[in-house]
Amino acid sequence: MDDNSLVQQAQEGEREAFGELVRRHRSRMYGYARAITRESFLAEDIVQDALVKAFLHLGTLVEADKFLPWVHRIVRNQAFTRLKKTSARERAFSQLAPMWKDAGEESQEWGDLDRILDRLGRTAAGKADSQLTPEEAYMQKETLEILTGIVGCLKPRERRIFESHFFDQLSPQEIAGLFELSSANVYQIISRSRKKVMQERTRITVGSYMETRKDWGDMKTVIVPDHESFTEVQSWTTAADALYAMLKAAGETLSHPMVMGLTGHAFRLNIVPSSVHIAGPTAYSFAGVLSKGLENIGYQSSYVDGMSGTLGTNANLLDPSLLGKEAMAKRGINQALPEALDLIHRSLDRGIPVLAWDLFLPEFGLIYGYDDERHLLHAYECGKKDTLEYDNLGRSVKEEIFVLALADSAGTTFKQRLGRAMNMIVDHYDGREPDDCTGSVKGLAAYDAWIAAFRGGKIEPNGNAYNIAVVRDARTHAVRFLNEAAEQWPLAGETAACFADVPVLAHKAAQEYKEALEHFSVLKDLFPFPQGGDPNEPDASAKAISLLELIKEREQTAVGYLRELSDLLR
Template identity: 50%
Template sequence: MERMGYQSDLLQQEETHEEDETLVERAKSGDQEAFGELVRRHRSKVYGYARSYTREAFLAEDIVQDALIRAFLHLGTLVDSRRFLPWLHRIVRNQAYTRLQKGPHKREQLFTGLINPSHDLEPTDWEDLDSILHRLGRTWSPAMEHTGDPSEVIVRRELLQTITGMLHCLNPRERRIVESHFFDHLSPTEIGRLFEMSQANVYQVLSRSRKKLIQEKTRIVVDQYMKTRKDAGMMNQTVLRKPEAFTLPTWITCAAALHGLIEYTDRKLSLPMVLGLSGHAFRLTVVPKEIHIAGPTMFPFADVLQEGLSNMGFESKVVGGEAADCASGQNANQVAPSLLSAEAREKRPLPTLLPQALELVHRSINRGYPVLAWDLFIPEFGLIYGYDDESKQLYAGDNCGHDKTVAFEHLGRGLVEELFVLAIEKTVEIDQRTMLTKAIDTALRHYAGAGSDKACANGLMAYTAWLEAFQQGSIEPNGNAYTIAVAENARRNASLFWSEIAATWNDPAFDQIRPMVLEASALYGQIADEFTKLSKLFPFPAGGEPNAPEPSKQATAILQGIENQERKAVALLELMLEKLSA
């Protein structure tokens, strides 16, 4: 029976090979259906190779594209055309190793450096895209259509179709200039002479076109990613239960979102505990001079949020966030409502990391965990708790009153144009002493000003910048009021955090610091009360008159008192850390 099965497999392989040869002959004669069938067959094999090296579908698609380009350009080195697929497999393997070693940063320039120019070519019609692409094909392999392996012809045609699709995102003038630069390797000076334009204008057109091509490549990768899901029968609608975190009464939306992530795990933590252990109960970041509304969220998202989760015993994965560090942007409360609309998002650049972000969203939700995301509706943090592949919509919300769907392609295209998503990967064992030790260390580094620069001031340095802004009369009322509200809420939760530890953590290791824990709870409660006084002077969202002489004088006195209390809190935290580390 086994031998009969083996013979049957051999027979099936021979029939498939013969069928491939027939399809190739039909494709060479112009049969588009036969060509399409061959492309589907060979692309599946190549994609399978790529997936054997990475579990991330978007990365496999990118590896496939790079491998096809490299294979196409070097087909002349293939001695035995019958060995095309094993040869292509080696290229995929090499590309996969290269990409995995380099990490998430991709090559942005699409074609430069890949093409060997040839000078013995017939004149090209620069007005005709097909003429340019035909020139490109001849440059790569002059006699391939007649003497090359049929499989090579298929890959060649598929690649040219992909390039054609990308170039059609450019207007005719841009396309001609890009074709002459990337395909014919003309210098900007030569292009300027050819098209009667200055070299500076050539650079401008190339720069603008390159951005368009990067956008188009992102769209293609997203489309291919969704097509892969469809071909694999993975097109689903998966919606988790709505996070309880949407109802949490806190101004600190990243803490609410972190709480929302954790509530789906087997580790239950209160909001004050999440704020304390993650370090957000002790944070203060302000924008010098104006005290911009973005101050409380001006931190490196990946570093701070992942460290906070690690303090609580969670490993996480992020996509994006590189530009979130200390970039204030616009105040969402002061822009036209139309800038927060779906139509406005459509006009903003498509994030190049969108395929990776969608991959993370799908994978996390399929495992039963929501995903933390930035700027889903306004520049604050929220949660994605479901997706619908057919309609390409994400189910998302936050604790600011938003709860609705967001289009896949609108992710990362909010007011500040920053993509950031984070998902919990796994829970790790961690004891209470370790959690508290790490949390205090996080808080002290922030108090010491870690991450401060010209755009923002952290910890105790923030009070200096804040007081100077009152003295200069340069404060923006809305942003100032928001910063006060966030600070008051943070310190109130810090007080509750220490109270909960004193009341519920019974490890004998805490006996030596329990009096200090109670003292810290009282001290942070007093700090919160002082911030409450400030919030009455400058209520959010109106903001009062922070630059008027009398309110400014009162605020300065209150802030100076708060700063003194914070310094006492820092000394107390340092003493606790010393005791815990002994």
């Protein structure tokens, strides 16, 4: 019986027919996986996973005579997924790169990249007869087709220079002589060509990812249920708002102040020296701080980190046209986009929105839906709901991607949650947390940097006012969190005498933050957001310094109580 008949029978539920297809083609599948991974055991695992997917999605195969290419595609995608950091396509290309040298012809005969790729293809075919398995030859042919598509984005001269550098292995100086250009021009062309090729590679990868979803019948529209209830502005700390919404969707009943406190956001202070840049409140390691905050509550997380590690420009001071979708379309596709889309799809399919950075401006927001047919994400950020084309994720003003989704959760007691949070908060105040490369000063030392900035007289008014608004709001939540924690403590089942001081210490710390808030309110009136007042005017600066010194004094006392709590809950 031929494959077509077996496929049709298998689609009708005949397991024996599918078993026969497996017996016929399993060795080819293994050979293909082995050719990609170069690891026997990994290839076997990939084949097993691919067979499961093929069985589950066989009903989506429209043309029965395309079974073998279809199953090869599943194997390939499974292999690329399992290889994680090192792209199989890149490895395949690196293995092909030296092949043209074996062709027995001088490099001068290679007139353009198309001829090189054509010769590569013929050389690969020749080697396949004597040295390569059919699966390896198939993989090389596929790699060449992908490479041909990628370099098609280059202009003729760019392609010739790209060829000379990456295939003929000529130095920029040698290329400059051949093309009668300066070395500087050659460097620019090579750099520009590399960027174009990387862009095209990302575009093709996204296209392949979407084709795979289509092949598996996964193209759909998903909107997280009840999204209206959590797309609300709760605080000035947009990361905490997003985490609160995600946890709520996952079934957590924590209050917003409790989420702010347990994740450490109610106690954060990051100041960019000299200017008090508007990016200060978000100048920290997203991956380290956000994932640690969720761990405090008992959740693991998955994230895609495509951050640049730079502060960027104050978006409030930019031409509004630079923040629009037309401006996005002119920027390059972010290389982290394929991974980000995969994480977004997986989380939303579970009914949980995804935290995302810089959707429309440099703040945190939520992605709460997607539409595969229209290639649209449904997103919310800072009170704004809108759709975002798949390709525009990571093309906002900072051209960065960071998306985070909830993963596994483990049961935790309130004592464990509070203890972990206190440890994290004290570490932050002491300046012990992952480096973020932004140069911001964190914790209690940030007050000294803030005071020094006022003395320096170079503060950016809008940024300073924003920092005041964010920190003041955070401390409001700190007071609520500590009082709520003190009130909940008897309900946590921790009645041992040694823990009797927990609510007492929490209330004492809350009182210190409450007194600090009075000074923050005066600061807020001096430098209202968004106008910002005049922080560099001598009298205003002197008042601000006095207020910050009083705030620091109160917070130092509060941190003493938090340190006692941390020690007590260990």
